Amino acid sequence: MTAMQMxxxxxxxxxxxxxxxxxxxxxxxxxxxxxxxxxxxxxxxKFVFFFxxxxxxxxxxFLEENFSNDQQRAEHVxxxxxxxxxx
Amino acid sequence: MEDTLLTDWSRAQFALTALYHWLFVPLTLGLSFIIxxxxxxxxxxxxxxxxxxxxxxxxxxxxxxxxxxATGIIMEFEFGTNWSNYSWIVGDIFGAPLAxxxxxxxxxxxxxxxxxFFGWDKVxxxxxxLSTWLVAIGSNLSALWILIANxxxxxxxxxxxxxxxxxxxxxxxxxxxxNSTGYSKFLHTIGSGYVMGSxxxxxxxxxxxxxxxxxxxxxxSIVVGATFGLITSIFLIMTGDESAHEVALHxxxxxxxxxxxxxxxxxxxxVAVGQLNSEKKIGDDKEEFTWSFEIPYALSxxxxxxxxxxxxxxxxxxxxxxxxxxxxxKSQIEKGKxxxxxxxxxxxxxxxxxxxxxxxxxxxFREHEKYFGYGYLKDEKDIVPPVALTFYSFxxxxxxxxWFFMLFFLILxxxxxxxxxxxxxxxxxxxxxxxxxxxxxxxGWIVAEVGRQPWAIEGMLxxxxxxxxxxxxxxxxxxxLFAILFTALLIAEIRIMTKQIKIGMEGH
Numbered sequence: 341m342t343a344m345q346m347x348x349x350x351x352x353x354x355x356x357x358x359x360x361x362x363x364x365x366x367x368x369x370x371x372x373x374x375x376x377x378x379x380x381x382x383x384x385x386k387f388v389f390f391f392x393x394x395x396x397x398x399x400x401x402f403l404e405e406n407f408s409n410d411q412q413r414a415e416h417v418x419x420x421x422x423x424x425x426x427x
Numbered sequence: 428m429e430d431t432l433l434t435d436w437s438r439a440q441f442a443l444t445a446l447y448h449w450l451f452v453p454l455t456l457g458l459s460f461i462i463x464x465x466x467x468x469x470x471x472x473x474x475x476x477x478x479x480x481x482x483x484x485x486x487x488x489x490x491x492x493x494x495x496x497a498t499g500i501i502m503e504f505e506f507g508t509n510w511s512n513y514s515w516i517v518g519d520i521f522g523a524p525l526a527x528x529x530x531x532x533x534x535x536x537x538x539x540x541x542x543x544f545f546g547w548d549k550v551x552x553x554x555x556x557l558s559t560w561l562v563a564i565g566s567n568l569s570a571l572w573i574l575i576a577n578x579x580x581x582x583x584x585x586x587x588x589x590x591x592x593x594x595x596x597x598x599x600x601x602x603x604x605x606n607s608t609g610y611s612k613f614l615h616t617i618g619s620g621y622v623m624g625s626x627x628x629x630x631x632x633x634x635x636x637x638x639x640x641x642x643x644x645x646x647x648s649i650v651v652g653a654t655f656g657l658i659t660s661i662f663l664i665m666t667g668d669e670s671a672h673e674v675a676l677h678x679x680x681x682x683x684x685x686x687x688x689x690x691x692x693x694x695x696x697x698v699a700v701g702q703l704n705s706e707k708k709i710g711d712d713k714e715e716f717t718w719s720f721e722i723p724y725a726l727s728x729x730x731x732x733x734x735x736x737x738x739x740x741x742x743x744x745x746x747x748x749x750x751x752x753x754x755x756x757k758s759q760i761e762k763g764k765x766x767x768x769x770x771x772x773x774x775x776x777x778x779x780x781x782x783x784x785x786x787x788x789x790x791x792f793r794e795h796e797k798y799f800g801y802g803y804l805k806d807e808k809d810i811v812p813p814v815a816l817t818f819y820s821f822x823x824x825x826x827x828x829x830w831f832f833m834l835f836f837l838i839l840x841x842x843x844x845x846x847x848x849x850x851x852x853x854x855x856x857x858x859x860x861x862x863x864x865x866x867x868x869x870x871g872w873i874v875a876e877v878g879r880q881p882w883a884i885e886g887m888l889x890x891x892x893x894x895x896x897x898x899x900x901x902x903x904x905x906x907x908l909f910a911i912l913f914t915a916l917l918i919a920e921i922r923i924m925t926k927q928i929k930i931g932m933e934g935h
Contacts, residue, residue, distance in 0.1 A: 369544065375927065376489070386916070390504075394908075395504055399508045402895040417516065421767070421770065423771075
């Protein structure tokens with residue numbers, strides 16, 4: 341093993357240790373939560389409701405859905421601004 | 428023709444989500460700093476009582492943060508669906524601040540939030556304290572980017588309209604970043620958050636004192652809350668003054684509506700209390716108020732920092748004022764229509780390859796560009812926002828702000844002379860001031876947003892032109908869905924928080 345490989349290997353080991361420590365920090369934090377579990381539950385329900393139900397079914401991006409490129413989108417908005425589209 | 432029903436429902440939906448979102452934000456802004464101050468006292472003194480106090484308020488902070496989290500994202504959904512014209516037009520301007528806000532919120536808040544909650548006894552005291560301060564600073568910096576975006580809508584700067592892409596394109600990032608309206612709004616808004624946080628701490632602590640529970644911790648909390656509240660109330664008054672000055676300079680119609688001022692004049696006073704004459708209309712000779720009590724010179728001073736200054740009234744803005752070089756709305760509407768027609772002509776010329784006509788049309792458009800938004804208005808009186816809602820919201824907000832200042836002063840005074848326990852009325856008033864704090868914050872936003880109607884972007888784009896061609900029924904459906912969802916979240920917040928408060932200040 342060359343000196344460079346030894347240095348790289350040491351850096352890798354140190355990095356893995358740091359990642360492990362961070363992982364354990366979060367793992368213990370989440371495990372020891374009491375009220376936090378209820379709050380995370382509310383956050384999870386909210387995220388599913390917002391990003392899955394609301395965003396997918398009720399809030400499509402109007403210009404993304406109806407036009408395939410920026411030129412068409414610009415054209416559409418310009419038509420609105422120049423009062424050609426019933427605005 | 429503009430679909431006014433669709434516009435009104437889209438407007439109502441946005442107002443609903445923004446108002447609900449604002450129920451969660453101010454407490455995050457204010458309480459985060461109060462917690463940081465409490466923890467600093469703990470680290471400085473080593474007194475574990477302060478650690479328990481910090482942990483208690485941190486728990487309530489976490490409840491508010493978790494329930495309020497991502498409620499603002501709904502507004503971004505609405506931009507894409509209901510306000511697609513607006514989103515497209517401002518995309519280039521808003522992209523940068525909102526992206527910075529997203530990154531900052533994610534990295535600063537989420538990283539240090541974890542250390543703040545999971546890091547007790549795992550990281551050093553100073554590292555933990557640093558994390559708490561960084562959560563507070565990060566939350567407040569997130570608000571900065573949002574309010575820079577909002578400030579730009581109130582006073583658009585640093586951009587140029589591109590007639591080929593139908594977008595306002597940023598011509599000077601620094602003008603957008605250092606827009607004076609954005610900063611005055613930011614400072615006043617975070618100031619209101621600090622006062623809200625203080626009211627919350629003072630009010631809940633007052634409840635403990637009334638119940639004779641956790642008395643020592645409640646007294647320590649109330650002193651920190653009232654001190655922070657008193658200092659930030661002064662800050663709020665000062666930033667409110669600067670906000671009014673900005674409004675006077677860039678949105679004079681809003682200032683006139685805030686004060687119910689129809690005919691402008693020099694040495695204008697502020698109506699401290701009064702009742703608007705509901706029969707008064709733009710351009711008529713009827714009295715503005717049925718009764719009022721006025722503070723002389725105050726409006727001239729507030730608006731222009733000069734007691735002698737002329738303050739424009741709504742009639743000046745609608746019919747013009749030659750002496751003050753104010754162009755009538757009618758004239759601006761006519762010029763706006765020329766701008767729209769020139770834009771159309773430019774577009775057609777570009778399509779047909781007529782370069783000469785395109786150049787001529789663009790020249791006409793540029794000459795009339797600053798009136799562009801006025802071309803969509805039907806009537807000259809459309810430039811006036813709803814006067815009663817703006818006026819009463821403003822006055823009630825100012826009245827409540829004055830009460831909060833007095834409350835913090837009295838609480839602090841009686842705490843210092845050690846007579847707070849016996850002041851039951853004051854403690855009850857402190858408790859009931861918590862909802863009043865929320866009300867004041869919402870009223871502030873009503874003044875800011877209703878007061879700038881009919882504009883989505885001041886002078887450039889009226890709200891009616893900002894909407895998408897979506898079905899009104901779809902907007903109505905989602906309006907009620909949001910009303911139910913946010914009410915459920917609010918009930919959840921109140922229930923969880925009340926439960927934690929009833930448990931007491933220990934064991935968090």
